[in-house]
Amino acid sequence: MRPRILITLCLLTICRVAFAQNAVIPDYVADPSVSYFDGTYYMYATSDINHGLAQMGPPVVWKSKDLVNWSYKGTLFSNIDFNKAYTYTDAKGAQKTGYFRYWAPGKVLKRNNQYYLYATIVKPDETMGTYLLLADKPEGPFRFNGGTGVYYNQPEKAAEEAKPVAPDIDGDVFADDDGSAYVVWRRRNAAKLNADWAAMAGEKVSILTKRGGYSEGPFMFKRNGLYYYVYTLSGNANYCYAYMMSKNPLGPYTAPAGTDIILRSDIKTRVWGPGHGNVLHIPETDNYLFFYLEYGNGGTTRLVYANKMEFNADGTIKPIQVNLDGTAAMFKSTAPATVKPVGVNASGSREDRLIKVAIDTALDKLQTMASRYSGLDVVNTERISTAKPENAFDGLNSTYWMANVTDTQPWIQADLGAVKNIKSVDLFFVESTLGHTWKLEASKDGKTWQTVKTQSAPVLMSPESAGKIGQARYLKLTILSGAPGLWEIKIY
Template identity: 30%
Template sequence: MKKNALMALAISFTALHANAQNPVVQTSYTPDPAPMVYNNKVYMYTGDDIPGFDFYYMTRWRVFSSSDMVNWTDHGIPLALESFSWARDRAWAAQCIERNGKFYWYICVQTEQNNMSIGVAVGDSPTGPFKDALGKPLITTGTWYNIDPTVFVDDDGQAYLYWGNPNLYYVKLNKDMISYSGAINEIPQTVETFGGVRPPRGNGNAANANEKRPEIKDMYVEGPWFYKRNGNYYMMYAGMEKGKECLSYAMSKSPTGPWVYKGKIMTEQPTNSFTNHGGIIDYKGNSYLFYHTALLKGGGSYGRSSSIESFSYNPDGTIPQINISKEGPAPVDVLNPYQKTEAETIAWSVNCKTDQHAKTGVFVSDIRNGGYIKVRNVDFGKESPKSFTASIAAGLGGGVLEVHVDSVGGTKIAAINVSRTGGWDTWKTFTEAVVSPVTGVHDVYFSFKGQNVTAGRKLFNFDYWLFKK
């Protein structure tokens, strides 16, 4: 009876998450997503929230990539506070952009002088390694205003860097992307440009404290995202509604304004987060909004996670209001199971995390009994594979890796009984026969089970997999 109840609970849990896609990463907290399209792939640069604290204590940044918008590969942590000798704390929102084969990652941190400044790291690959390009801040003014950089290179080759809270600033970057010309410019904020202005704080006396302030319908707060589409320039930003942030935007015919307020993109949504921060891209004929919520298990306003929605622009180029969803976008490509696929390529996961090692790279770790990884839209073709191979490391025995299609409890097509490999970082390649033929396109589930092990004990680490015909 007890076994049947547990099975029913597992089936119920699986059904609840069967179509879940948002948040798109479940192995860590990933605020402030900044997407970049490069070489027919989307790269998503995020922060790394540390939940359990009462502030945004962040120390590093993460990178993920996808070619189908549903399966995201974790590329680990190529940049952290330690990468900048002048950084002290608060590794907040950042954005990366490619120019002439180099990748420039604009970040903001608290400095040793106890203010916020913007720096830039450079790499030869979208996933790094990255290094501090200057050895000092690019933008520093002795204030806390210098956060949330966004960068764009216009058609004429001129690059622009925008940033700021509570004001919006920009500079024109030079062609080297690590210096700028001219002064720092502040964008005027009015009802016409950003929907409203921040009310004055008053002088702190009782009369002002009791004075009724005007209702603010919207205003620029932080988190700008600057881009161009069909001759229009867009400035998305974190606006304000009913005491928490929304996503709003303005448009212009010039990269430096004047900006014209167009409204709210994501408003009055149950994100469970005070903040919101996002980016917009076009990819494979579709438009996507990246944003964050605090809906991942264990999350909150200091434990936020990236989510994605697809949308269509209005005929006049304006952006419709967009609601959050559990499903997220539909796949725009299939995954080839006959090529080596990193285990950290994930559409949805339960009871596992990711880790990285200098030699192995990123791998799936902390695998526990009852967990699984879901990979979507896997195309086996017209001929069934004959074998399944996986690279696994285990300091102890007793783990089983089962492969199912269509659901966790779906047809089992292969299974590996994992024996000791000599250590948690000693990798062994296991190969087993495919026991049930499979063809066509399916979602694939890698299910983690323990055999005669203590509940909750770590089972094994998982590096990559592939099928062979």
């Protein structure tokens, strides 16, 4: 017992580092799945809005040509109001308020010129399931299969309600080479789908894995005749991924001879809680990327990261080295160069935040992972989240400028150092799916200002843009409504 105590005490150290990571997407986003269609990458994901799991942003799809620059416009489907609060009575008779939520869309598949989206829909009273939605284009609009929608407390709509493909959250569908399809969902459940990919064709099966405990965010993929079942363990800053292998999609699966945990926190590179995500196979290559959520500032301020997935000669997966590089380090940006300001100031900034977590460095020693961490080899580590104005121009998707909560009219201003001909400005707002109104002004001398654009009604898109600005040395953005912050301001 004494050696174990000594080791534990030695490892209960505190590491404090600045939080400056390069996320893939400039916003709070979780549970990413990336598909590729006709020269464009599409990321389907959960829209975090820092309100906890009780309320999420509307469903959107982020698009990219180069895996570096991402944008979206509009919602995937519009027959659910995700911002509307509903009152219901829970099982104990208490009155509560709830929202519809869109969670954890799986990898979108193309079949017979239609696009198949499998996503979790949670009703205001917490009933939930994985539903199939269809569209003629990968960006939608999507429509519910087998019904007109999902409804709450509307008995007159019962006959029109779609039925879930799987009776729980985190459903993800894998399509095999022969056209058959399989769905996996949380708690190690799986089933074959019918010929239409619209319902389970038989009884569910349980995937037997090396490690027990709660598990979610599963997905399945195939490479060189081997099937891989990949599943999460633990949670929060100790979120991680393990995997199993088989020659059949529904198993039985076996654990690899080496380590089965392939994605985990790394104190040195400052990546915490890599969890619910999916794998993208780059077309016409043997290159794979693992897109996953990262802890962010905790709660539902999650961010998306990506790292390479590589394989050994026997098909086993090498442990993924999580780092801060992001897709920007792996792929060439096709966007034009931006104009960098020589000075930035703002109406104010939110105070720095110190974020503390306990990370278990011995997760692979456990056969069961029912607890959040083992308590055997724990490192207490910290990082600082800053919100200074310069963050909006640093080229990093995971740092932002955020105004002070007491600021009633937040603004940020950039000095370009000399009068330049400005073509356009892109604005990547924090919590963009909730919408913003704003005003952009330009000046040659910092005294006389001209309003370039006023966005008087919220729109669902990121980035929001202003064009044809012309000659200016100074640019000033005032946020009129919406979250008072920006991940990035790109000046062209």
